[in-house]
Amino acid sequence: MKKYIFTLCSVITVLLILVLTNDGYNSLYAHASGAQAGYTGSPGDGRNCTSCHAGTATSQNGLITSTIPVTGYVPGSVYTITASIVSAGTVKFGFEVSPQNTAGSKKGTMTVTSSSQTQLVGSGKYITHTLSGTAAVTGSKTWTFNWTAPFAGSGDLTFYGAFNASNNNGTNDGDQIILSQMLVHENLATGFHESLAEAFIKVYPNPASSWLNIVPIKGAVNLVRVFDLDGKKVLENSIENAGTVNLNIQSLEAGVYILILDTEEKTVTEKIVVL
Secondary structure, eight states, X not given: OHHHHHHHHHHHHHHHHHHHHOTXXXXXXXXXXXXXXXXXXXXXXXXXXXXXXXXXXXXXXXSEEESOOTTOBOTTOEEEEEEEEEOTTOOEEEEEEEEEOTTOOBOSEEEESOTTTEEEETTTTEEEEOSGGGBOSTTEEEEEEEXXXXXXXXXXXXXXXXXXXXXXXXXXXXXEEEEEEEXXXXXXXXXXXXXXXXXXXXXXXXXXXXXXXXXXXXXXXEEEEEEOTTSOEEEEEEOOSSXXXXXXXXXXXXXXXXXXXXXXXXXXXXXXXXX
């Protein structure tokens, strides 16, 4: 019996060693089902795919493109982001992209538009491939997703991306790792930075816990939107009648939010605190 147990333990040990050293099956090296969070090569992440794949990363412009106009993103607007890579003869590709500021904080909100190709990881800070999203027509691969721009005043940000053109040999050797980034600016000519006082609007109480009163002294408010600090829209109310707007904020968790008000002439923004 003791000999049997010893033999069984030895077999299990050998199997564990094989699993842990076989790069084709070790999730630490072969992330065919999606990259781990934090490997975009951004200054905030400090890591890229070479942490798992042997070799040296190279840089290449233009692998990340978007529908964001050259004048910059408009806070709260939704844009299509495209990540693409070309490598002759390659049939397996991977990627990870994240929109960050220079401090490494996530800016805006990414949304999956093809769940068979892409997925969010790291609490939505990163988007990466799925297992089926690695396959490609020989030589190139493209992924797309949506991005909602963050609140006004967020400033410039960069989409950082790490790409893997895999030789599909079942190991972590021989893959081509490419880093790319896309800088985007905030459109400062949209009127979002005008103060409430300049727009003749009062908002009270602030901080608030249940209701927020929005009083247009001059003109009328047509649309009320509330965004969290990641740029995700959490409330939206269209206003049919002019006058005071009583906004119910009881559904919001305690924290800081961005209130955006559309009037007949302009759009203004204000930071509010929910208790």
